[in-house]
Amino acid sequence: MAVLANSATHAHTSEQDHEAHLREEHLMLDPRPRGEMNAMVMESMQTTSWKFWVAAGIMAILVAVCLFYYWGYMIANGLGVAGVNRPIYWGIFLVNTVFWIGISHAGTFVSALLRVFKAEFRRPFTRAAELMTTFGLVQAGLSIFMHMGRVWLSYWLAPYPNQRGLWPNFHSPLAWDFLAINTYLLSSTMYLFLPLIPDLAMARDRSTGWRKTLYRILALGFRGTEGEWTHLRFAMNLFAFAILPVMFSVHTIVSWDFAAAMRPGWSSTIFGPYFVIGALQSGLSAVAMVLIVVRATMKNMKYFIRPEHLDGLGKLMLIISMSWAYFFFNDYMVQWYNGDKWTDALLHFHEEGPLGWMWYAMLIFNVAVPWLTLWNKNWRRNPTLLFTVGLLVNIAMWFERYIIVPTSLSINRFPFTYQFYKPGVEIPLTIGTISFFILLYMLASRLIPLVPVWEVQEGQMAHSLRKFGKETVVTVSDLE
Amino acid sequence: MAKHNIPEVKADLENTTGIWGMAIDQDLCTGCQACVAACAMENNIAFVGETDAGYGRSLHWLRIEHAFEGEFPEVQTSGFQPVLCQQCGNAPCEPVCPVFASVHSQAQDLNLQVYNRCVGTRYCANNCPYVARVFNMRDYDRPEPLSNQLNPDVTVRRRGIMEKCTFCIQRIHKVEDQAKSEGREVLDGEMQPACAQACPADAIIFGRLDDPESRVSKLAKTGRGSQLFEDLGTLPRVTYLKEEKDYGRLG
Numbered sequence: 001m002a003v004l005a006n007s008a009t010h011a012h013t014s015e016q017d018h019e020a021h022l023r024e025e026h027l028m029l030d031p032r033p034r035g036e037m038n039a040m041v042m043e044s045m046q047t048t049s050w051k052f053w054v055a056a057g058i059m060a061i062l063v064a065v066c067l068f069y070y071w072g073y074m075i076a077n078g079l080g081v082a083g084v085n086r087p088i089y090w091g092i093f094l095v096n097t098v099f100w101i102g103i104s105h106a107g108t109f110v111s112a113l114l115r116v117f118k119a120e121f122r123r124p125f126t127r128a129a130e131l132m133t134t135f136g137l138v139q140a141g142l143s144i145f146m147h148m149g150r151v152w153l154s155y156w157l158a159p160y161p162n163q164r165g166l167w168p169n170f171h172s173p174l175a176w177d178f179l180a181i182n183t184y185l186l187s188s189t190m191y192l193f194l195p196l197i198p199d200l201a202m203a204r205d206r207s208t209g210w211r212k213t214l215y216r217i218l219a220l221g222f223r224g225t226e227g228e229w230t231h232l233r234f235a236m237n238l239f240a241f242a243i244l245p246v247m248f249s250v251h252t253i254v255s256w257d258f259a260a261a262m263r264p265g266w267s268s269t270i271f272g273p274y275f276v277i278g279a280l281q282s283g284l285s286a287v288a289m290v291l292i293v294v295r296a297t298m299k300n301m302k303y304f305i306r307p308e309h310l311d312g313l314g315k316l317m318l319i320i321s322m323s324w325a326y327f328f329f330n331d332y333m334v335q336w337y338n339g340d341k342w343t344d345a346l347l348h349f350h351e352e353g354p355l356g357w358m359w360y361a362m363l364i365f366n367v368a369v370p371w372l373t374l375w376n377k378n379w380r381r382n383p384t385l386l387f388t389v390g391l392l393v394n395i396a397m398w399f400e401r402y403i404i405v406p407t408s409l410s411i412n413r414f415p416f417t418y419q420f421y422k423p424g425v426e427i428p429l430t431i432g433t434i435s436f437f438i439l440l441y442m443l444a445s446r447l448i449p450l451v452p453v454w455e456v457q458e459g460q461m462a463h464s465l466r467k468f469g470k471e472t473v474v475t476v477s478d479l480e
Numbered sequence: 481m482a483k484h485n486i487p488e489v490k491a492d493l494e495n496t497t498g499i500w501g502m503a504i505d506q507d508l509c510t511g512c513q514a515c516v517a518a519c520a521m522e523n524n525i526a527f528v529g530e531t532d533a534g535y536g537r538s539l540h541w542l543r544i545e546h547a548f549e550g551e552f553p554e555v556q557t558s559g560f561q562p563v564l565c566q567q568c569g570n571a572p573c574e575p576v577c578p579v580f581a582s583v584h585s586q587a588q589d590l591n592l593q594v595y596n597r598c599v600g601t602r603y604c605a606n607n608c609p610y611v612a613r614v615f616n617m618r619d620y621d622r623p624e625p626l627s628n629q630l631n632p633d634v635t636v637r638r639r640g641i642m643e644k645c646t647f648c649i650q651r652i653h654k655v656e657d658q659a660k661s662e663g664r665e666v667l668d669g670e671m672q673p674a675c676a677q678a679c680p681a682d683a684i685i686f687g688r689l690d691d692p693e694s695r696v697s698k699l700a701k702t703g704r705g706s707q708l709f710e711d712l713g714t715l716p717r718v719t720y721l722k723e724e725k726d727y728g729r730l731g
Binding site for chain 1: 545
């Protein structure tokens with residue numbers, strides 16, 4: 001290592017520098033007393049500036065107008081106020097559904113996968129990622145209900161013994177969608193809640209007034225006894241393993257909505273993994289964006305979320321971007337290779353049609369931008385740059401779904417019926433779902449300890465710096 | 481439900497001929513749109529207005545396709561092609577409906593659309609290779625004189641519901657009931673959907689495909705017949721008749 005070479009000349013000082021550098025770099029090597037970290041998290045949760053309320057107020061107004069008013073207007077007047085027509089029966093609502101499910105993916109991916117593989121850098125931000133899953137799924141659910149012609153009858157999709165004498169049609173991918181999204185919402189909420197219990201108990205013991213009442217109810221009487229911890233660890237481990245296949249199933253089932261249909265451009269067997277990778281592509285970028293905003297705006301967060309975390313996420317984003325490029329190429333190749341003339345017309349329409357700019361933007365933002373920036377360690381660790389890359393990747397992934405849904409629907413086997421798609425109330429409703437996500441996250445950041453203190457402390461206890469001769473070495477003890 | 485309507489094995493369907501069927505003679509069709517108007521009258525199809533129709537939201541169950549190619553004056557046109565629901569024996573719209581609004585009728589071997597069950601996911605329409613389905617985007621007005629011409633045998637659809645050609649199933653029921661009460665089979669030509677009845681050129685022929693002596697069965701077997709996108713395996717019940725030579729028009 002470079003450090004070793006240096007140590008020959010400036011043995012004493014550089015050793016100390018190296019150690020100080022390691023502590024500054026890695027949260028796990030920079031321990032603070034539990035009481036201090038508790039106080040920091042409580043403070044970050046309870047310190048609210050006027051800027052927060054202004055932003056929350058704007059979001060609340062946007063939710064009220066763009067989401068609730070326009071949705072009510074659309075329910076009252078029918079889908080005619082949206083942009084769907086024949087043959088583009090699915091528009092931006094389905095784009096948003098797939099997009100938000102993608103966003104919700106990475107929360108669980110980052111948390112469960114890194115937990116299962118014991119990646120230590122996950123510890124401070126698992127909660128922030130899991131919250132994204134739950135709130136993203138809320139938006140996905142809202143979007144799919146918006147899309148329905150008669151949303152007041154949506155309970156007909158649920159399998160329960162009823163007076164109509166009908167079950168849902170299990171041949172339909174949509175029936176599976178409904179079940180998969182519900183399963184994912186329930187299990188990810190439980191997975192969010194389990195590691196939250198010790199932190200809620202911590203908050204209960206350090207708050208007064210209505211907060212105390214709230215945390216007392218939510219903490220379920222957790223006192224931190226050995227028996228409680230054993231049960232909790234067992235349950236968390238179980239959920240971390242069980243939720244991963246659920247996560248994969250959800251997005252493959254969403255891909256069936258397209259892959260099971262006999263349409264040029266949709267009928268593609270690679271859609272399952274392609275959608276999962278696409279979901280991770282947008283979701284990981286969204287995790288990075290959320291962490292950067294949390295770090296910049298909330299008190300004490302610079303201690304918990306450090307450039308090393310952005311660095312780790314940046315590497316993941318780069319790998320996922322490469323995988324996405326592979327699956328995109330694979331999907332494109334297989335469709336082009338089958339030689340169907342309608343598919344051929346569709347592929348040309350993607351590139352040369354009026355929305356060709358979107359197709360190129362998708363490739364540039366999804367492939368060129370991450371590949372050209374994220375290979376550099378200093379650039380990965382730059383919050384502004386990583387945020388920009390994350391934003392561009394998310395825009396590109398939204399474009400990708402737009403190309404798959406309304407753009408591909410413009411082309412079918414009857415040139416006589418070709419049409420273009422002009423969004424109507426989809427635009428305010430899209431703004432509404434984004435605002436609702438931000439609003440929910442903002443409110444949660446006031447009510448829920450965003451950093452799992454017990455998990456950080458556990459990691460810090462397991463890590464230590466030791467000296468072997470003159471070399472400082474990081475050691476990690478196995479926890480389980 | 482003792483029997484479900486979706487056959488598990490595609491091969492079960494391959495040898496079925498269908499019960500009711502149609503033959504459309506493209507060499508006779510003049511493109512006069514009388515069938516489109518008759519269909520709208522018979523089936524209480526709403527008028528969506530100029531703006532919505534221009535945006536591709538007209539509710540016609542039947543459309544006359546007519547394509548042009550080339551620059552004036554060297555314009556070539558295709559023949560007229562009325563396209564309606566092909567009442568597929570193996571319909572792509574049926575398995576994708578999550579609430580069984582799009583189901584197969586075993587008695588008539590038609591694709592039914594149960595309006596009251598439809599929740600408006602529009603998946604059936606996306607999966608229809610014939611783009612035959614139309615969606616009620618709004619509740620459309622029926623101003624005074626129009627409101628008096630509604631057909632009492634056909635449901636009036638509200639917003640948020642998918643609809644499509646039914647082969648005038650209300651007429652099929654009427655004819656079948658009449659024949660049953662008289663203790664006989666339905667006669668060939670006794671049943672005519674609104675489009676066939678209105679066609680001045682007699683280009684639309686309707687009848688039973690399971691009766692080899694019926695006019696439609698004989699026409700479908702003449703060698704002039706072909707079906708739309710046979711290669712998709714949907715087993716359409718509509719046969720298009722056309723001579724090889726195309727009278728100076730596009731194919």
